[in-house]
Amino acid sequence: MATATVAKPVDKIWNGGVEPLKASYGKLMMWFFLLSDTFTFGALLIFYGFSRFAHPAYVGKLDDYTASQAWWPVPDKVFNGLPFVHGANLPLVFVGIMTFILIMSSVTMVLAVEAGHRMDRNDVQKWMLWTLLGGACFLGCQAWEWTHFIHGSDAGALVNGKIVHGASLARNEYGPPLFADLFFFITGFHGFHVFSGVLLNFLIFYQTVMGKFQSEVGHYEMVEKVGLYWHFVDLVWVFVFTFFYLI
Amino acid sequence: MAHGHATPTAPGEIPKAQTKEIWFTFWILFFVTALEFVIAFTVINPEARTFRIAFFVGLTIVKAYFIVANFMHLRHEAKSLIWAVILPCTFIMWFIVAMLYEGDSVFVSRY
DSSP states (O other): OHHHHHSOOGGGTTSSSSOTTOSOHHHHHHHHHHHHHHHHHHHHHHHHHHHHHHSOOOOSOGGGOOOOTTSOOOHHHHSOOBTTBTTOOOTTHHHHHHHHHHHHHHHHHHHHHHHHHTTOHHHHHHHHHHHHHHHHHHHHHHHHHHHHHHHOOSSOEEETTEEEOSBOSSOBTTSOHHHHHHHHHHHHHHHHHHHHHHHHHHHHHHHHHTTIIIIIISSOHHHHHHHHHHHHHHHHHHHHIIIIIIO | OOSOSSOOSSTTOOOOOOOHHHHHHHHHHHHHHHHHHHHHHHOOOGGGHHHHHHHHHHHHHHHHHHIIIIISOGGGSOHHHHHHHHHHHHHHHHHHHHHHHHHHHHHHHHO
16 A cells, blocks of 8 residues: 555665655765865865974064075965065965955855756856856966966075075975975865866856756756855865965 | 755746845855954964964864855755764864874974
């Protein structure tokens, strides 16, 4: 009888045939992928912390600070540039703009997901387009940030008897080369995630415009799954921002 | 839950957007980040270093909570899914402590 199969005892919930986690396969897999990615980013950031503890920190007044191979750089003295302002000393301003852009694009993404719940195709399109714009802006900012870091200051710094401008994997004007390596690795890995996120967002945007979810699939769960990824990218940035720029 | 949360009442009719929680979360993220900036520019004496770091880490966890709970919707998922995501992350806490301790011991043996 139909009623007997509907009421399944609670202790049988993990025996198959039901959804104990109450989420679709695709969404669960996205969650577990993001969990594994958490460990990857966690390992990278933890190694940053390890290296910081293994190197001497700068002690003394911040005004007297000079870059040296002997101590770990102070982030405010490294990331203080701003586009169109040559030789500016404005710590945190540019990265603040980047953070704001990424948080904003996370908001527009969640608005797209919400519009998907209501089967509002026009709103999904609109918010996906804003999300794409935010992602592209962030990538542009990061390209500038990297260029600035690679080119370095006009004065440069004396490293092993030679004047060095900017940072590469082998030499670093601002401090130990390891600092530059970790910067390139961690922000690069995050930037790669943003880049793939922008590609995925574009795919979803395209499929929305073509009406795939509205008529063919019948729901907008794909926007939700890609949205999870996009929020995760924002989440990682929150941590990168704290550990690279604030502390 | 995943879809069809709000079905249009009449064919072709689209319900109104429910964006209160989204903007509430946005303002929290905005103000927490703004607070981090204020601290970064005002609390600069070296004695307050530990306080600064603790404050930044704490605020980062606050931001992470709101992103995961509201934007990623984890707050509204099944309890078993919430734990399936959160519990493995607690291993990271141990990883952090272990590696920072290790880093410190490398520092001591080097300098």
